[in-house]
Amino acid sequence: MRVSRRRFLRWTLVGVGATGLGCLGGPAYAALIEPRWLTLERVEVGLAGLPAHLDGLRIGLLSDLHHGPLVPTEQVERAVALLQSQAPDLICLTGDYVSGSADFAPSCAAELGRLDAPHGVYACLGNHDHWTDPEQVASALESQGIQVLRNRAVEATAGLWVAGVDDVWERQADLETALAEVPPSAPAILLAHEPDFADEVAADGRVALQLSGHSHGGQVRLPIIGPPILPYLGRKYPAGLHRIGPMQLYVSRGIGVISPPVRFRCRPEVSVLELRSAPP
Numbered sequence: 001m002r003v004s005r006r007r008f009l010r011w012t013l014v015g016v017g018a019t020g021l022g023c024l025g026g027p028a029y030a031a032l033i034e035p036r037w038l039t040l041e042r043v044e045v046g047l048a049g050l051p052a053h054l055d056g057l058r059i060g061l062l063s064d065l066h067h068g069p070l071v072p073t074e075q076v077e078r079a080v081a082l083l084q085s086q087a088p089d090l091i092c093l094t095g096d097y098v099s100g101s102a103d104f105a106p107s108c109a110a111e112l113g114r115l116d117a118p119h120g121v122y123a124c125l126g127n128h129d130h131w132t133d134p135e136q137v138a139s140a141l142e143s144q145g146i147q148v149l150r151n152r153a154v155e156a157t158a159g160l161w162v163a164g165v166d167d168v169w170e171r172q173a174d175l176e177t178a179l180a181e182v183p184p185s186a187p188a189i190l191l192a193h194e195p196d197f198a199d200e201v202a203a204d205g206r207v208a209l210q211l212s213g214h215s216h217g218g219q220v221r222l223p224i225i226g227p228p229i230l231p232y233l234g235r236k237y238p239a240g241l242h243r244i245g246p247m248q249l250y251v252s253r254g255i256g257v258i259s260p261p262v263r264f265r266c267r268p269e270v271s272v273l274e275l276r277s278a279p280p
């Protein structure tokens with residue numbers, strides 16, 4: 001088939017134009033669209049030894065809000081509304097509420113204060129909270145009725161304990177103290193901001209499920225290569241559900257971003273985990 005010179009030029013221009021748009025569109029999408037484009041992750045988590053009355057219990061999870069110069073309150077508000085629409089039985093928050101300054105804590109906590117679940121709302125702190133003012137962040141959350149678990153545990157409902165360690169990166173985590181009051185036979189859920197702490201927790205053997213964030217999934221996940229950049233203590237388990245010995249670990253990609261404020265193939269997530277009894 002012969003192609004006229006005019007048609008060849010026309011297709012060449014279309015090709016150049018499409019490539020140009022693609023080059024411009026990729027960064028614009030990563031900077032303007034995907035960081036705000038929340039998705040809901042529903043995950044079934046099998047736990048050995050889960051009492052029958054807890055089978056089907058649904059845990060809502062938000063992590064890494066990073067409210068601050070790069071993440072407006074509207075993003076926190078949208079995440080809260082999406083999670084609340086799922087009516088979870090229990091809600092867990094796994095740290096990094098603010099970026100840059102604890103002055104953002106009251107407005108972040110005010111949005112999180114709208115969360116409500118029959119068995120309560122529990123939180124641990126993250127490294128970014130410690131890099132501002134952890135006391136101010138914790139008190140802002142507590143003032144909204146959120147229980148901040150810094151190396152302590154509470155019985156959320158009969159037979160189900162929620163424990164939290166303080167930040168691992170800042171060497172404030174004390175697993176022994178966090179689990180001290182948990183009866184040996186009760187299934188415990190541990191909130192720990194940094195997911196790679198899970199190897200130590202699984203070796204301890206007392207925790208059924210660890211919930212974490214921190215990695216943001218890498219924020220950018222390239223085809224074939226995956227995330228080119230992951231943070232310290234967020235490299236081994238960057239996202240999703242992992243089984244580590246007898247323990248399950250779920251890692252959220254989080255709600256907010258740190259600089260550079262982009263996401264690509266790594267949408268911010270609101271998570272709902274449904275607990276199921278599983279064989280040992």
Ligand SMILES: [Fe+2]
Pocket residue numbers: 064066096126128214215216254
């Ligand atoms: Fe974070």
